[in-house]
Amino acid sequence: MAEVGGVRGASAGRDGADVLVEVRGSAGWLTLNRPRALNALTHGMVRLIDAALARWEQDERIAYVVLDGAGERGLCAGGDIRAIRDSALTDDGEAARAFWRDEYRLNARIARFPKPYVALMDGIVMGGGVGLSAHGDVRIVTERSRVAMPEAGIGFVPDVGGTRLLGRAPGELGTHLALTADAMTGPDALYCGFADHFVPSERLPALRAALDGRQLADVLDAFTVPAPLVPESPLAQQRTWIDACYGPIDGADCGPAAEEIVDRLADCGEGAAKEAAVRILGHSPTAVKVTLQAVRRARALGTLDAVLDQEYRVSCAALTGPDFVEGVRAKLVDKDGEPRWSPGTLGEVTAEAVERHFEQHFEQGSQ
Template structure:
């Protein structure tokens, strides 16, 4: 049986080691499963304490995807079986892994090539060195499955300029490498063709074994690679549409914001795509996305993960999440039956209930 995560240790020329973890599930676009999480978490803890390991690289197998998100199909099956202990464990352990990456004590490089969605963005967001390529396609499309941008998304989206985080959460809009650099969700962009040479080049660097010096060393190296490559990127749609996004979200209520975004009838395909995705999304998710980001602005990262764990546990106990996964990923009929069916029916009491820990099942 093929291991879902592959681990390697590569020696450096000065006697240190670079640790590499590869998500190894190409057929599912490296969707993050609980099995993967349970392999990664202890290995990262081991590498954190190993003085010989000076850098960690996390990547996905193949060229199509770094990680297309959490394994929500498995979560769906657990929900249908009433196994909330399993769904609780998935989100608890996933968020603990994400937080471990955010707080890692050594250079942590994520090579985010191809599809990077949902749980994949969670793995990317916490890395000290976030690398995207001309092939990167990033999104937090949870609105389409009755969830919300989790994995710390409430924290990092709420800290984007203006109301970009609200817009990206509500529309699930896909964005590219230039967008990721513009929003600060990536640090470096490199040609995808450089990937085979990355580890040999890292092995030649003069690693010191101290966090600050080694992070500077890696940053400098990646910066030079980027400058040497002179990669021509597709333009940033988010930068081009910044003013329009601010206008469409400049409202005091979720209802008015949603009406403005879905009411867009201009010729711009990017804005039309966002309107279409929002229109088809879960009404409950619409309110949860905005409320979670509002609350996250006053919280620490750790507190946000605690809040999101409660939110996600509650989402598993309400009908939209399982129904959204069914419609999009299992039956693929694109005809989710949301409950409540309209935004007007999602009242404050329902929204508030998602932020309270569920009772014991």
């Protein structure tokens, strides 16, 4: 173990570091180490991961990089949204914007990293955790994986390149996941393009021990389940009604408005569709409409860099509205589960209000 380091924080694991940076043989290991906070990502963690990747990119001794999370609950629950809310309330969002600039740069670095980047996506992988893992080369899920971009539920919009991933999912599955904030199972993540390999969780300890710089292809062959033997994706089984409810019909050039999607879901006769309509109506109406546009625009933008630039604009705009602060209050601060969205219905959200999220209000610098 030639290199050991970390960044300290109040919610760190027992060794006092929020990220463990190690070299095991010829593999660089990054372990998110805030298990009590489900490894939620802070600005300091982003900087340290970025610095480690920059160093290992030039280090010929490093054959590949492995990302893992401490604890039994998951890889990463996302960015530290309490801290982002505090920034909105205390410094006009300056700290939040600085965090996003560095976080999105890190997402781009991971996507173009010249060595294999292996992400162990066991358990909960949400928001910023998706940004740290799903842009890598080798993305491993288990039967315990729950992968999601749940931002609409707190008055925010998917970011960290998530709108690109959602936009590239088969059919309208990405639209469905974005608007409902639903989580994917491991097989769902494989089907939707968020992951590449399935490993039973009972085999993870042995897999971790093997990822020490040995030939990566040999390790994967030894531990991953062949595609025909992976359990079927529940979302794949629901493609028919999802595509019908979220997608364009009758030769239309663009998809339906959010209000029409909800109506289709409620009227299609599928119990799961009706439940999806209820979930969407419980989210921030503004976030739902902006999310719908962001996913559709991401499909046309093509490159991850262009999508991250768009997401930076959208994130900064969302920070200035009332719903993000209110959503985090209701879910994490007061925990009353009763957010008071403004405006309160989809019909009250104007096209102008949606469009302002895509205008350049602040210096971008996401790349």
